[in-house]
Amino acid sequence: MPVLAASGRKAAIAFILVTAALDVVAMGIVIPVLPSLIEGFVGSNARAGVINGALVALWALMQFFSSPVIGSLSDRYGRRPVLLLSAAGLSADYALMALAPNLWVLVLGRAIAGVTSSSFTTVFAYMADITAPENRSRAYGLIGVAFSAGFVAGPFLGGLLGELSPRAPFWVAGALSGLAFLYGLLVLPESLALQNRTPFSWSRANPFGALRLLRSHPELSSLAVVNFLLFFSHHIFSAVFVLYAGLRYGWSAWEVGMLLALVGALDMVAQGVLVGWTVNRIGDRGAMVVGLFGGACGLACMGLATDGVWFVLAMLPNALWGLAMPTLQALMTRRVSEAEQGQLQGASMSVTSLAGILSPLFFGTVYTLSVGEAPLFPHPGTAFLMAAAVLLAAALVGRSATRPASQGMKRESA
Secondary structure, three states, X not given: OOOOOHHHHHHXXXXXXXXXXXXXXXXXXXXXXXHHHHHHHHOOHHHHHHHHHHHHHHHHHHHHHHHHHHHHHXXXXXXXXXXXXXXXXXXXXXXXXXXXXXXXHHHHHHHHHHHHHHHHHHHHHHHHHOOOHHHHHHHHXXXXXXXXXXXXXXXXXXXXXXXXXXXXXXXXHHHHHHHHHHHHHHHOOOOOOHHHOOOOOHHHHOHXXXXXXXXXXXXXXXXXXXXXXHHHHHOHHHHHHHHHHHHHHOOOHHHHHHHHHHHHHHHHHHHHHHHHHHHHHHHHHHHHHHHHHHHHHHHHHHHHOOXXXXXXXXXXXXXXXXXXXXXXXXXXXXXXXXXHHHXXXXXXXXXHHHHHHHHHHHHHHHHHOOOOOOOOOOOOOHHHHXXXXXXXXXXXXXXXXXXXXXXXXXXXXX
């Protein structure tokens, strides 16, 4: 249950939303230029696709190992110090990547970023601390709106700054992370009461120990599978989208940034407006399933799009998967105690990180085998079609796992 007074709770929510937006701006601002920077180091679009996918996978690998540790540390010492240290670390890391003289320093920077950005687990745990279980779908929807707002601004700014220099976005990202640190230092209250804290244990904090929590309830295990498939599919954008858009449609960094901003704007509408409306009518379960099916349809349309206009129109059904993310999180948080929210988020982030390790390698390889001379896959949009199939599988698993007859279901059934 929430532990803060009304005024403290408002300040906490404001910080969480603003910081989440700033963090995503800092991350999104480099998306339009990172593949180009890699291509400048390696000299080949096809090789850049593989290496960009490998760097995204490295980022996720670091999250896989560090997220449970950070989640457990926040259960022991509170959410505030974890969030502040993460923001400061990200700021320093972006400066390192801005100065990277070669690919290996860039690789080091992406590895450090994977550790410092693992505080997203603590953001969700913080919101669980201050929000009643029945309101968490809407609360996580607000976080989704903040993420989307950052995703609108980040790629847009990255596209503009990328026209000046591929390194300029990294400097701005570092400044924004530093701003988030200073803002939190001044206004962030602690959310986790002393009586709800859990002693730190390496048996729970290592990723394999943390994953045991997800096996504690049959529905929780199935929802973890849905979470894995959802994020496996989602990494199609970070792995190959920029390269694919440039090769297939001839879009520049500025145009890619504008399109990613459109993706974020549509996601804001889905999570900020449609989540509450949809949950009120068909429940968390129904909203999750509709979101996953809609996202699968959108990805399939992207893969089949013959020109840029059809690709952009496919963003409309694709935006519906914004319904799935907050409702899936809410369904999972109801199945653990208040003292285990940090551990749950750490375990959940490990699952999504595992998806982030495997997905970019998979889609980066599929993309490489779909372009160039004598491609193995004759259709350049094959990666998007495969991502659609994965998301469809997530919808089917989620629908089955949360059927109304399941034990422990409350309002989430449709």
